[in-house]
Amino acid sequence: MPVGKSYWNPYRWVPVKNEPPELGTPRYHHRFEGIRGFAWCTLEALTPLIIIGAMKSGSAATDLHPLRSRRTGNYVIPGTSLKGMIRSLYELLANAAVPFPERNVEVDYNHVLSRASDPSPGGAKPGGKREVSAPKKLDPAARVFGFLHAGMVFRGLVRFSDAHPLGNLKEIGPFKVVVGQPRPGASFYPPDRNFRKFYHHHPWTKDCLREAPPGITQTRTVFPLAAGSQFRFRVDFENLLREELELLLYCLVLEPEVTVTLSPEALGPNFNRPVTFSGPMCHKLGGCKPQGAGSVRITLEELRVELDPSIRYRGQGRLSQETAVKIYQNGELEQFLGECRRSALQRIPANILGPLRAMMVFSPDDPRKDIRYPSWQEFRSLSGKSLSLKPPL
Numbered sequence: 001m002p003v004g005k006s007y008w009n010p011y012r013w014v015p016v017k018n019e020p021p022e023l024g025t026p027r028y029h030h031r032f033e034g035i036r037g038f039a040w041c042t043l044e045a046l047t048p049l050i051i052i053g054a055m056k057s058g059s060a061a062t063d064l065h066p067l068r069s070r071r072t073g074n075y076v077i078p079g080t081s082l083k084g085m086i087r088s089l090y091e092l093l094a095n096a097a098v099p100f101p102e103r104n105v106e107v108d109y110n111h112v113l114s115r116a117s118d119p120s121p122g123g124a125k126p127g128g129k130r131e132v133s134a135p136k137k138l139d140p141a142a143r144v145f146g147f148l149h150a151g152m153v154f155r156g157l158v159r160f161s162d163a164h165p166l167g168n169l170k171e172i173g174p175f176k177v178v179v180g181q182p183r184p185g186a187s188f189y190p191p192d193r194n195f196r197k198f199y200h201h202h203p204w205t206k207d208c209l210r211e212a213p214p215g216i217t218q219t220r221t222v223f224p225l226a227a228g229s230q231f232r233f234r235v236d237f238e239n240l241l242r243e244e245l246e247l248l249l250y251c252l253v254l255e256p257e258v259t260v261t262l263s264p265e266a267l268g269p270n271f272n273r274p275v276t277f278s279g280p281m282c283h284k285l286g287g288c289k290p291q292g293a294g295s296v297r298i299t300l301e302e303l304r305v306e307l308d309p310s311i312r313y314r315g316q317g318r319l320s321q322e323t324a325v326k327i328y329q330n331g332e333l334e335q336f337l338g339e340c341r342r343s344a345l346q347r348i349p350a351n352i353l354g355p356l357r358a359m360m361v362f363s364p365d366d367p368r369k370d371i372r373y374p375s376w377q378e379f380r381s382l383s384g385k386s387l388s389l390k391p392p393l
Helices: 079-094 140-145 242-253 309-313 318-323 330-345 350-360 376-381
Strands: 011-015 035-045 121-125 132-135 147-149 152-154 158-160 175-178 195-199 219-222 230-240 258-262 275-279 295-306 325-329
Touching: 011 350, 035 242, 079 140, 079 158, 079 195, 079 242, 079 350, 140 242, 195 350, 230 242, 242 295, 242 330, 258 350, 295 330, 325 330
Parallel strands: 132 152
Antiparallel strands: 011 195, 035 230, 035 295, 121 132, 147 152, 158 230, 175 219, 258 275, 295 325
C-alpha cells in the first residue's frame, strides 16, 4: 500500500539499470565455443503451489486444479514455465531487454524488445514462406535463452526439461481467491517504468492461501499442491562463457542465506526503527502469487561440466575425454556454486541487489505479514492518482 499505510501491496519494485543492454555476437550451435553440460535440479514448494491446468470434467467453471501431463496423468511443471522464471531474473541482473513486443507490455525505453538486437541481420536462412534471419548481435539474455522478433531467430543455449514429481503429491483446498490481471496503468505503477515487479513471499501461509474478502465477485476456487511438494528437472546448456554459466547458476539457486534490514519507511507507521532478519532467497512460480502461493526453492543435485566438448569428436581416446568432463556433487558442488555465486555477485549493482534480496528472502521472521490489496473503496478513492508504494528497503 502507499507510504504511510500499515499493510503492504502484494508486490514491490526492484530497479533496473538506467542504460540500454550491451549487445554482443551470439555463439551459434555449429561449433564448440564455450562450456557445455547439464544440471539436475530439485524444486520444493515452500507454500501451496499451483501451475494452472485444464479444469476437471464436471467441476464448476471457476475451479482451477494443477496442471497434469496428458501422457502420464501426473502433475507436471512445464519447462517453459521454469525457463521463463529464470530468464526474467537473468534479464534484470544482466541488464537485458524484456522479450515481449511493446504493445503487449509497458517497459522503460532502454529495455523495450527493439533494444535486444542489432537491426542488421547476420545472414538469411530459408524459413518457408518468409525469410528468417540470424541476428548479428543480441543482448545478454537473448544470447543465452534465445530470441524471436522481426523475422530474426536465435535458438538459445539453455534448455529446461519439464519438472516431474518426486513421490505422491496431494492437492489441498478449496480456496476461494480474488482473480485478476496486472494493470500497468494502475496508480501504484511508477511512470518511468524503470523497475521489475516482484511479489512478496508469505512464509507463514504454508497450509492455506489468503481467501477473497466477503462481497468480492471476481473469484476462482483453486486446489493447489501442498507445501512440501517436490519436483525434479534438468537444465542443459552449451557454448556458455564462464560468466554466463556463473549468472545462470546464481539465478537457479540464488543465495542460501541473506540478511535484510528494512527501514522504518519500508515498514510503515507501526515501526519507528529498522528491523533485521535472515533467510534464504527463493523464487515465486505459478498462479495466486498475491495470495501467498508459489514460493519455491531450487537446489542442485549434480552438475556436469564439459570444458572442451570437441574432444569426443577428435578421437583422442577415452582418457582425454574423461579429463575434460567434471562432475560436481555434494561438498564439491557446494564449493563450486559458492565460487560462481561470489563471482556473479561482483557484477550486480548494489542498488539492484539490495531490493532484490529484500523481495526474495524467505523468512518466518519477516515483519511484513499484512500483505493484501487495497479494498475496493480505497481503489476507488485513489482513482486517477499516482501513488508510491513503500520502498523495498
